[in-house]
Amino acid sequence: MDIRNIKGLDLLSPLSEVELAVYSHAIRHAGVREGEGALEGFSQHEVETAIQRLAERRLLVGVGSVDTHFVAASPEAASDELAEPAERRARLMRGAADRLRDELTPVYEAGLAQRLRRPAVEELHSVDAVRDQLTKLAAQATFEVLTSQPGGARAEDVLQEAMRRTEELLERGVQMRTLYQHTAQFSATTSAYVEIVTKLGAEVRTLGDGFMRMIAFDREVVVIELRDNPKGALIIREPNIAGFLIDIFNRMWGQAEEFPLDHGRDQAIFASDKTKEDIIRLLVLGEQDKVIARRMGMTVRTCQRHIAKIMERIGAKSRIHAGYLLREYDGNLPSAVTAPDADSGRDD
Structure with a gap:
């Protein structure tokens, strides 16, 4: 019997009556042997099974090169031997967890401090600053981007610049929904753009009037146009304002029509x-x-x-x-x- 391979050992169950009898016998008689025979009130099979169970619990220890003769170990020694492998694994895991904590704590604290330093509302006043911020937000998006673009047909250079971000987002599995105005349907460049992105998985709809220019990333950050500077933008990270704007988008989306690619x-x-x-x-x-x-x-x-x-x-x-x-x-x-x-x- 190999008592070093313990599988399915239930340390929580108490010793059975036969196990207690065999353990007591081994203490009183300086040991017990497999095949020794039955004890009073128990069969030989019951005794041999009890010896195996007691050996698994380290309450019986084999003597000699062949594990047929066992002596009783103290409960304290058995407890220490059983717990030692688990305690060793726990120490290793604790050490690994501590190293991970020490490695990541500075990263976490730096990121948290940076987030807390960010203003809830931030103004950008140039096209380059807006495009740079949109590129960063798109790269960080993980599951959803919502866009509403009023103004009818979109300029070709704007669509080309947007295409790069859109393709990268869709390839990463980010869901995209875009609203245009009905008049955008009659722009060849806009229709060509829509045809490409819808094949990649984006959804595009059209609406007549009544919506603002905005882009929302992961329902956390919303970018809207500055009222007095159409080249600038307002970055909104305040959760209540962002949530309100996203709710407006979803209501408009429900009223919109699918962008038609057949202009009959x-x-x-x-x-x-x-x-x-x-x-x-x-x-x-x-x-x-x-x-x-x-x-x-x-x-x-x-x-x-x-x-x-x-x-x-x-x-x-x-x-x-x-x-x-x-x-x-x-x-x-x-x-x-x-x-x-x-x-x-x-x-x-």
Whole structure:
């Protein structure tokens, strides 16, 4: 019997009656032998099984080169021998844990101090500073990036710069959702960009009006455009503000339409209807042409062309008259007002 290989040893269970009897016998008779025979009240098989169990618990120790003769060990010695391997492993683990603690504590404290030193809201005032920060935040993102980009078609150089970050994020398995305005559908460069990123796993939708320019990273950091400086940005790390902005994005996302890659007549009619509805709503609110154009993501000239056609179809003689008539219709516009134009998707 090899008593050095202990498998499934249950140290928590008490000694059985036969084990107590064999241990007592070994103490009184200076040992016990396998095959010695039965003890009073117990069979030989029960005795031999008890000897093996007691040897596993180090309460019996083999004597000589062949483990058939055993002597009783003190409970204290047995306890020390059984505990020593576990205590040795515990010391090794404690030493490894202490080394890991000593190695990582400076890293943890430095990172924590750096995070605490960061302002909850930080202003950036140049394009280079914004791009540098976006690149860093994108590299640190682990699971989600949300983007809303109003303004219609996006410039080719902006899309090229964004493509590098987007491809790297999607290759790492980061989920991406992007909102554009309906007017972005009619930009060849924007559509080409969307076609590439959607094949890589991104989701892109369009909406008419009513959303801000923002990028959110991992639901922790949100970057928005500075109100008085479109080239700058505001970095928001305050959890409540960031959470509020992300909630707004999710509500807009639920109202948006999937970005179409098939620009057929049906899609042009749909985009035209949506565009007219938003322009009419802004006209009723009394917004000026420049404001409507900016909010709709189109040039002022294109916006004025849409407004002129709307006024013509409702028989308005002025902007004030148009606002009055549109309020009178109260959403029940005649079909001629919202009928699509042949060039409805074109922006000058």
